[in-house]
Amino acid sequence: MENFIITKASGEKVTYSSQKLRKSLERSGANTETISAIIKEVESRLYNGITSKKIYRIAFELLKKYSKPVAAKYKLKQAIMELGPSGYPFEKFIAEIMKYQGFQIKVGKIVSGSCVNHEIDVIAEKDEKHFMVECKYHNRRGTICDVKIPLYIQARFKDVEQEWKNLPGHGTKFHQGWVVTNTRFSDDAIQYGTCAGLHLVGWDFPKQGSLKEQIDVSGLYPITCLNTLTLGDKQQLLDHKIVLCKEICDNPNLLSENGINAKRIGPILKEAQLLCEGGKL
Numbered sequence: 121m122e123n124f125i126i127t128k129a130s131g132e133k134v135t136y137s138s139q140k141l142r143k144s145l146e147r148s149g150a151n152t153e154t155i156s157a158i159i160k161e162v163e164s165r166l167y168n169g170i171t172s173k174k175i176y177r178i179a180f181e182l183l184k185k186y187s188k189p190v191a192a193k194y195k196l197k198q199a200i201m202e203l204g205p206s207g208y209p210f211e212k213f214i215a216e217i218m219k220y221q222g223f224q225i226k227v228g229k230i231v232s233g234s235c236v237n238h239e240i241d242v243i244a245e246k247d248e249k250h251f252m253v254e255c256k257y258h259n260r261r262g263t264i265c266d267v268k269i270p271l272y273i274q275a276r277f278k279d280v281e282q283e284w285k286n287l288p289g290h291g292t293k294f295h296q297g298w299v300v301t302n303t304r305f306s307d308d309a310i311q312y313g314t315c316a317g318l319h320l321v322g323w324d325f326p327k328q329g330s331l332k333e334q335i336d337v338s339g340l341y342p343i344t345c346l347n348t349l350t351l352g353d354k355q356q357l358l359d360h361k362i363v364l365c366k367e368i369c370d371n372p373n374l375l376s377e378n379g380i381n382a383k384r385i386g387p388i389l390k391e392a393q394l395l396c397e398g399g400k401l
Contacts, residue, residue, distance in 0.1 A: 129262030
């Protein structure tokens, strides 16, 4: 196979790797036969300078022909980016993942700091742990969360922490600031965050406990993954703060209540249920 040069969303030039494509298809739940067929077809269309976005689109369209739920998992990163533009759906999404992990959650609360008040995206408590979670949502591929973000969040956290420590029963609790993003952190952001004691969660950071991994473990997928929903459907549901496929599975009436035609509800529910159940080919 010729060493084709790929252009990533960030503009970086890299050599095409069939292994990377194989791993991403494996994570989606596709079987070996399907993966091999898709890789063969993708490689037949490669040319020097092809973008990673183009390769993704080719693989995604091929995968949809085999299984919509598997294709939905494959498009997870893009689906997260479709949660915008306000950022609130992403905050709710992160809150639900933490709730799944046993945390008590508050979203979008204003709290007093030692110097000023702060609006906190997610406040999470469990046992002796109390976290201030700031969600940095981006809707463009290639966007990097640079060092200015954790610097800013750490300053806010320290102001809030001074007040939290004065709360009854909080003198001995472990308090920490978190930064969660759907993209990647710069090296400086990781270095500073680690040094300052912030907990950073990015799309593929850290190696254990990345956002991608937490979504797979929890089985909590955004409605924007669903191929049976139109862009208009998705926006209508997001406008009514319906973010998770699980919400549709638990209450199918949400679809009709948001103006979706009765004839389309069956296929939408089927795809959502297969995705929530981890359906594979």
